[in-house]
Amino acid sequence: MGEKLPTNRLSEEKFNVFWGLPVLASDAISSVAYAVDEILWVLVPSIGLISYYWAPKIAIAIILLLLVLTISYRQIVSAYPNGGGAYIVAKDNLKVKYGLIVGASLSVDYILTVAVSISAGTAAVTSAIPALYPHRIAIAIFFIALMTIGNLRGVSDSSKFFSIPTYAFLVTILSLLIAGIIKSIGGTAVPIPPMVSDPAVSFGTQAISLFLLLRAFSSGCAAVTGVEAICDAVPNFKEPAVKNAKLAYVLLTIFVIITFGGITYLATVFHPVPNSQQTVIAQLAASIFGRGLMFYIIQATTTVILAMAANTAFAGFPILLSIIARDGYVPRQFAMRGHRLGFSNGILLLSLAAGMLVIIFQSDTHLLIPLYAIGVFTSFTLAQAGIFLKWFRTKPRGWVYKAFINGLGTIITFITVIVIAVTKFLSGAWVVLLIIPLLVIVMMKIRNHYTMIAKRLDVPNDRIERLKLSPKPMPYVIIPVQSLNVMVIKTLRYAKSLSNEVEVFNVETYEGEADKLRSKWAKLKTDVPLVIKQSAYRDIVGPLTEYIESNEHASRPGDVITVLLPQFVVAKPWEMALHNNTSLFIARALLNYRNIVVSLVPFQIEEKSELYKDIDLEIE
The missing domain is CATH 3.40.50 (Rossmann fold)
Structure with a gap:
């Protein structure tokens, strides 16, 4: 995928905040395209129109969670500037097995990030052109192949290639928000009629329960997945890497609050009804702009950003895997850089695994979401707990404030893990709860294998001095x-x-x-x-x-x-x-x-x- 790059050009294969933010934050930014859908998929069939009263409150809770995570991960960036994020934090401050749980959880999450993002991008395509719906799997596989080729080109090239669509998406979403708010203030906003032809759509009249709201909250938490990617990939930023990574977190949080909060607000005004044929953003764009040029521009940029959101995983997963490989818990081939100085083996593994999920789940975002958040929130919890113990042990300047933030983050994310595990267990979360321990066991076996090989091949220094290299008889x-x-x-x-x-x-x-x-x-x-x-x-x-x-x-x-x-x-x-x-x-x-x-x-x-x-x- 291009000429070979010498190792001494590694410093050139890094990005600044402008190019790096879209690469590492596109997952969280793009989640606005399906996070609101997922909240409404839980609420509307159960409580009907009252959903548009509760959706903003759930969105506010998710935004507060994002703020806590952002502050916490900025502290982790300062404490661990060499990358590795939650994996390194948990391994160093808790026990190795907790680090492996984080590594396994994030690996599963990164693979699901690609599958979910690509599937959501495909849904945007089929929303604009319904005739393509039967070909959604082929479209999704094409997007994955395109992402793989782009990332094999190297960090520098891929950052420029994938960043422009992210900014284009932000511009179109801001245009949608501004136009929608103007219509709302002017009193010309008309609720969207539901697509009654879709059998999945129904307005429920059940009683509001805490369990229902927690289910909606757990589904909407897809909006904060991908937050850890910046922390994992700090070394990919140009110097000063720590300062640039922390600035990227601030910008990420601002963008997500504006887009996620804005789309949720528009949903309360226009009352889009979730369905398998057309996304919430597509319904809002059609209602605000009509099905003209602007509608298709929004759908096009949404499609591209959702596909590009998978780049967050392509940027974070290979680096995470290389760090785990250097510790000997995954095959060492994943620690090797390819011809373009990227971790090519990790990129290829990610694309193959995500492609399999797309095929198995028929590129259906709604089916993939239940598997999605539990892995990343497990890593959030262990990372917060690990850094919390670090502050207590080292007591640096301002450690009380830092410990309070991370302690609060531990409690919130742990509760979220429990909520997701309980509310989504039968919907597919049990699969992830089974796979993560299996991956940890495999990692331990790989490490034991490397340890055994090292012991068998090692020659102690005291024996080297006494060795005789006398010739053996002819063979x-x-x-x-x-x-x-x-x-x-x-x-x-x-x-x-x-x-x-x-x-x-x-x-x-x-x-x-x-x-x-x-x-x-x-x-x-x-x-x-x-x-x-x-x-x-x-x-x-x-x-x-x-x-x-x-x-x-x-x-x-x-x-x-x-x-x-x-x-x-x-x-x-x-x-x-x-x-x-x-x-x-x-x-x-x-x-x-x-x-x-x-x-x-x-x-x-x-x-x-x-x-x-x-x-x-x-x-x-």
């Missing part, structure tokens, strides 16, 4: 062959330079097949013996390993046996698929055996090269 060399050819001659020459104990091994898979080899071998002036075994089942690896383990050759128990495998290499990679590549299968099988050294002897074949130029045949 016993076996060369598996199918025929006598130029590359076998080259391998024989190399084998004779290693040892005097060399033999050639052939497996006859069909009767009479080895006669030609015997005839040729008899003409070769060599003392290297030719051993031929029959295989009734046309297997080559089995007879070879049986022969190596037998007493038929001259090696002694415990001796090192070297197996030299002739392997030709063609100029064009696709041509390798035309050959059996038996040596590669043999090499893979023999790696599991102790005291066997496997070596490939390459022989490059070029169409225009001189015959036998790679070896001296010494023809008499």
Whole structure:
């Protein structure tokens, strides 16, 4: 996805606040496009028109929660400027297992962020063009592929590519809010008639209960997901990184309050009814501007910002995974930077996992939302608790105020976790509650594996001084062959330079097949013996390993046996698929055996090269 970038250009692959804010905050900013929908999906079918009285109050509670989280995460940015956010905080101040719970929770949340955001963006497309609704899964997969390609280009390029749509969305939403408020003040706002053709739409007349309001609150909490991404990716900001990250949090909070609060207010005025065919924003835009140019501009920018909101996960998830990988709890490949200095393996894993969710849940945002918030609020709670204990332990200047904020954040987010778990358990939250512990167990097993490998490979310093690198006896060399050819001659020459104990091994898979080899071998002036075994089942690896383990050759128990495998290499990679590549299968099988050294002897074949130029045949 572009030319390779040297490591010394890493400092250039960072962004300032203007370009970085949309990348890391687009998830939270874009949540306005579906958070209000989710609140109304809970309230309207139960309590009808009274929903528009309670929706603003629920929105205010969510905004207050956002303020507490913003203040708390700004403190975490100052305390942990190297990134990692909630994972590092929980691991350092609580126990490792709590850090792993945070890592697993955020990993699940980031994957769901992509699936939800892309699905919501697809819903905006199908709201504007209903004929595309049957193709929503293909559209969602296309968006994920586009995001993957953009992020593989690198942090610098992707930030500029993905930031402009975010600002375009903010401009169009502000236009919608201003026009809607003017209509409201002027008394020309007309409530939107419900789409009675949608069977999912109904006006309930149930009694208002605390459980119902808590369900609506838990659904609307999608508006604050993505807040942790800035904290995870502090090192991606240009210097001063801490100052820039904290400023980004302030701007994020302002944008979310204006957009989320404004759309909620318009919902109380225009009474949009949630349905599967048209989003709340689409209904508001149609009512305020009509189905003209401005309606389609709003739908277009909403579509793009919702798709771009997935970039919050593409920016945060690979960095989080790289930090966990350096600690040894996920495969170390995720700590490696790709050609464009991004964590390419994490990007690819995220896109594949999100694509699977889109397919499984038919790109339905309403079905994905119940799985969404519990993971991120679990990480919120543990991060707040961890930093709260840090202030008590270190007692820095102003620690009482900091501890109060984080203590309050711990209580609020813990209550929210309980509410989400209870209200959404049967709707799908149980899946996340099951997956997170399983991921923690897998992480622990990966760490145990790395620890075991390190112990087995480690040579203590006191033993290094006493080691003797005296030469071992010459190895016993076996060369598996199918025929006598130029590359076998080259391998024989190399084998004779290693040892005097060399033999050639052939497996006859069909009767009479080895006669030609015997005839040729008899003409070769060599003392290297030719051993031929029959295989009734046309297997080559089995007879070879049986022969190596037998007493038929001259090696002694415990001796090192070297197996030299002739392997030709063609100029064009696709041509390798035309050959059996038996040596590669043999090499893979023999790696599991102790005291066997496997070596490939390459022989490059070029169409225009001189015959036998790679070896001296010494023809008499």
